[in-house]
Amino acid sequence: MTDRGVTIEVYSDIVCPWCYVGKRRLERALSELKDAVKAEVTWRPFQLNPTMPLDGMDRSAYLKAKFGILEAFGRMEEQLLAVGADERIPFAFGKIQRTPNTFAAHRLAWYAAQQEKQDEVVEAFFRAYFVDGKNIGDLKTLAFVAAEVGMNQTEIETFLASEKGVVEVKVEEAAGRRLGIRGVPYFVINGTVAISGAQPSDIFVSAIQQAEKEA
Numbered sequence: 001m002t003d004r005g006v007t008i009e010v011y012s013d014i015v016c017p018w019c020y021v022g023k024r025r026l027e028r029a030l031s032e033l034k035d036a037v038k039a040e041v042t043w044r045p046f047q048l049n050p051t052m053p054l055d056g057m058d059r060s061a062y063l064k065a066k067f068g069i070l071e072a073f074g075r076m077e078e079q080l081l082a083v084g085a086d087e088r089i090p091f092a093f094g095k096i097q098r099t100p101n102t103f104a105a106h107r108l109a110w111y112a113a114q115q116e117k118q119d120e121v122v123e124a125f126f127r128a129y130f131v132d133g134k135n136i137g138d139l140k141t142l143a144f145v146a147a148e149v150g151m152n153q154t155e156i157e158t159f160l161a162s163e164k165g166v167v168e169v170k171v172e173e174a175a176g177r178r179l180g181i182r183g184v185p186y187f188v189i190n191g192t193v194a195i196s197g198a199q200p201s202d203i204f205v206s207a208i209q210q211a212e213k214e215a
Contacts, residue, residue, distance in 0.1 A: 005038035006212050011046040011176045011186040012122075014105045014136055017080050017091065020126045022185035022198035024087040029204035037212050042113065043122045045106035045173045046184045049099070056100040056137045063099075095133025105136050107165040108146055108156065110172070120149040190215055 010026070012019035030039050060070070067073045077093050084091040105125055112121035128134040128145045135141055139160045147153035159165070176186070179194075187195040187204070189211040195203065 005040065006190050006208055006215065008039055008041045008208070009044050009188040009191075010041060011044045011181055011188070012184045013046050013048045014102050014122075014125045014129055015099060016048060016184050017084075017130060018198045019185040020089055020130055021080075021083055021087055022187070023123070023126065024089060025198055025201045026187065026204050028201040029208065032201065032205055033208060037208060039208065041119060043109055043118055044176055045103075045110070045169050046176050046181060046186070047102055047106070047173065048184070049101070050103075052099065052101040054101050054137070056098040056135065059096050059099050089130070091130050092133060093130075095131075096129065097133065098135050098137065100129075100135055100137025102137065103169070104139060104160060105142055106169050106173075108142055108160065110165045110169050111156075111159050112146065112151060115151060117146075117149065117151055121146050121151065124149045 008026070010019075010022070012022070026041070030037075030041075033039075063070055063073050077091075080093075081091055083089075109118055109122055109125070112118040124145050125136055125142075128141070129136045134145065136145070139157070143153050143156040143160060146156050179186075179188070183196070185196075185198055187207075189195070189207055192214060193207050193211040195207050
């Protein structure tokens with residue numbers, strides 16, 4: 001295994017289904033490269049709906065506002081269900097009742113990184129929202145989901161009730177927007193090679209190998 005390795009920063013939002021797909025495809029690429037490269041993955045915040053009310057909004061109302069007609073999203077849903085099946089993601093869009101404000105989720109993902117639990121927490125959030133239909137804008141729900149992957153629920157609730165991480169998450173998100181990111185997922189490898197979108201795993205493999213050679 002190489003001593004140099006690569007760093008991968010993933011700008012994403014928990015309510016972005018393509019970010020969930022991108023996570024799976026990145027994981028497959030890293031699995032293929034496991035004997036050749038060591039990767040450190042960090043999840044960075046990017047709110048798709050930064051002006052969303054703190055308690056979120058009814059999902060149907062949100063989709064109508066965003067797409068105009070629900071049929072437009074219905075076609076996208078069909079595509080995502082097919083892609084999800086290929087990636088072993090059982091999307092259950094019908095269970096989702098609210099589109100949440102995701103800032104607290106991003107804060108908790110930031111906090112989880114301090115506990116070396118970030119990837120597990122991000123995975124748990126994606127599953128809670130897209131598979132179980134949970135309201136991940138609700139603080140108690142967030143704490144419960146994170147506790148299920150080994151974090152201390154009492155400590156999480158204390159953290160979420162504080163202002164810790166607020167400034168740091170805003171700084172990280174601002175850094176992404178300065179990079180010109182307008183949509184997610186967006187992957188930055190070793191700070192030099194960028195991939196936009198949930199590309200096929202072979203694209204990730206090539207990009208990681210390129211970044212590793214240039215390191």
